[in-house]
Amino acid sequence: MDLMKVIKTEFMTNEALQNLISSWIPELEFNEEGSQFLNITVQPEQLHLLMSQLKTNSETNFDYLFCLSGVDWGKELGVVYHLESTTHRHIIVVKVKTEDRENPTLDTVSDLWKTADFHEREVFDFFGIIFNNHPNLKRLFLTEDWDGFPLRKDYVDEINMVIK
Amino acid sequence: METTTVNNNFKSEEYFINMGPQHPATHGVLRLLLTIDGEIIKKVEPDLGYIHRSIEKMCERDSYQQIVHLTDRMDYLSSHINNEAVCLTVENALEIEVPERVKVIRTIIGELTRLASHQLWWGVMGMDVGALTTYFYGFRDRELINDIFEETCGARLTMNYNIPGGLMYDIHPNFVKRVKDFIAHFRTKLPEYDRLLTGNVIFQKRMRGVGILSKEDAISFGASGPVGRGSGFSCDVRKHHAYSALDKVTFKEALRTEGDSLARYEVRIQEMWESMSIIEQLIDTIPEGDYKVATKAVIKLPKGEFYQKVETARGELGVYVVSTGTKNPYRLKFRSPGFSNLSLLNHIAVGGKIGDLVASMATLDIVVPDIDR
């Protein structure tokens, strides 16, 4: 073990994590197949609550958000969060989906993890998902007046896209 | 919607400077909008997208072998390690076991790439703070590594040597000898760099106490690589989630606690020493065997989601693949280290001077194509 750690570290298995987290919020879906980590699917209304619990609880202590990706699942638009704890070194995946494609809205987690600021702007830029309470939600890579959200599956662009 | 050009709380004694897309200090096409008051910086806002090539969208229509070639162009200074990330994702998903020989060679070339990237970083770092000679010394030694790569892989920068299942061709017969000669030569040169730049009192005054990042902020901003390690955040993927032959070698993780620019600088110099030690541990005992495992011509990943982390010279690169069982990924996301590292620039530069911004940005070591993908 690394000599630098002085906090009592306790790696929690997927089962232990599942038991602990389901005791906070009952309506979560847990899934382990098709993935290396424990996946939690949460409803958009409970997203911020779950995230802040995951971060502040000392047994889980997920303080490192290392990947925030937007995904277009075909019918729904969603965001996938990969979280790691720097003390206990367990990893968990949180997924949230919304069926509303016209005006998809989710809560921001940039007040919990500052890295989410830029990542959520990227998701807004490419998928169009609006994050409530984001400090500075505007497009990041594309120009201000770009029409459409390129990484969505129904995006059509005759000039820029080369389809084989 | 507000435009990107005007800060809403613009006071009349502040003024607004554009460190434009073409600028000697921004290491690529990055536009920084600075709001400054005299010499003190009040706000830094990066404007990205000048080299956005929609690599993630292209990956949704390309096969996995083609995707490997796209990854070189992201962080072109650690191109081999980027290739390795995608190849490892595919191999882990298909549960292919690559031969030991492949793992060892991948690690050696990965560490050589890290050395080359840090040499370039060192040369440019000196140039940014004003010591113009360091550029030549850094590049002089980097040329030797590039020559080794050219002989074995065929290219100097974007190597494309990895394929899912192994390597594209076997290493050149001269490879082992040349690497050993290079290590012996570089071991005498690195102390020279230390004397030229690190020990210089002007340099230390420019870097000490500049751009301080605390450990909690580093974790919160997702800083990885030398940026995180300079603040005491132990984030070396080679230690925590070892891949290829990295679990067989012993090396120390370079950690510092001060979190200022000098700490990040020292972390990279120590990483260069550690890389040389890793290569020395592996170079004499490359196992015999095949250099690749045969895979099907059309690679289809099973249905599911896969994540692979690797440690590039900049930090933690993550490859997240969502696959529905077809020959193209449904969604492929690259978690780029430069993107998270750049987001903390506003945090560390505010309150300092323009010269401090340049020094801090040089220690963040960002490569803009990595950020923009």
Next chain:
Amino acid sequence: MNISLSITKTIYELLLGFLPEGYEAVADIGAMVVIALIYLGIFAVAGLYLVLLERKVAAWFQLRIGPNRVGWWGLLQTMADALKLVSKELTGTAKADKFLYNLAPYFVIVSALMALAVFPFTQEFQAFDINIGILFLMAISSIGVIGILLGGWSSNNKFALIGAMRSGVQTISYELSVGLSLLTMVLITGTLQLSEIVEVQKNGWLIVQGHIPAVIAFMIYMIAGTAETNRAPFDLVEAESELGAGFHTEYSGMKFAYFFLAEFINMFIIAAIATTVFFGAWLSPFGITESLPWLGAIWFVGKTLVLVFLMMWFRWTFPRLRIDQLLTLEWKYLLPLNLLNLVLMALIVWLELTIQF
């Protein structure tokens, strides 16, 4: 004691020979014009060769060769560059203040060339020997600052303005150190006149005569002199990695050439002042070539070039200081040190502890 300046006298008498009686004033002015043209010719070309020397020295430090294609050993390189600069289009920004924009380079180049007039290259070869020599030099170099400030302001460009402001602050601060360290040496000589300073050094170069305080004064002078000319490690005025090109961003063609040349001539002037005041101008060590007075010019130029090389060495080795570190260096370290040194030198002169040969 007034040493005759035979070069001016010779030209004056030559001209007088050609003109009819009563035209002494014309011969006077004529002599001055001829001297001015000779100096302009020599130093414009010398400036160009200093640029080449810088490039060769830089290449040597950076393990490369430097210019070697144009002319044998690259000797015609700066001639080619000068021709190119002369033939460039003189662009200007639309909103620049036209009059000041055009005037700024002239301040810089004229003050640089004026300062060259007072140097004693040999016993005979000194164009202008006034009794306030050193004061004149310091005054003239202060005028150069105006050119930089005007250039930055009138370019109507934020980066240029920042560069000009930084430069103004830097030059004004370091002038103080330059002046005080020269004053320390004047305590030994007792006179400001340059030719008499050289006379005093016939008993041994001033840096030897003044031993400890003179060596300290020399080191402070070199640091402050490098800062005066905006060279590295004090070159944040033109810090390319920060601001583009600083105060001369908007200049091109011949006007840019004036700024550029003026920087090198200033470097030569700083080195020449150091040679005159510390190292005995045209005097040879221990008087070994006393009998060949024309060798004095070679000694002078040689010593100056060694100091110029030292300044170039600084540039290519050290990183750059930040503006606040630069000002801290001057006001908190160099200035008190200078004042203490002055007192020390005064004590040594009063107690007659100088080393005389």
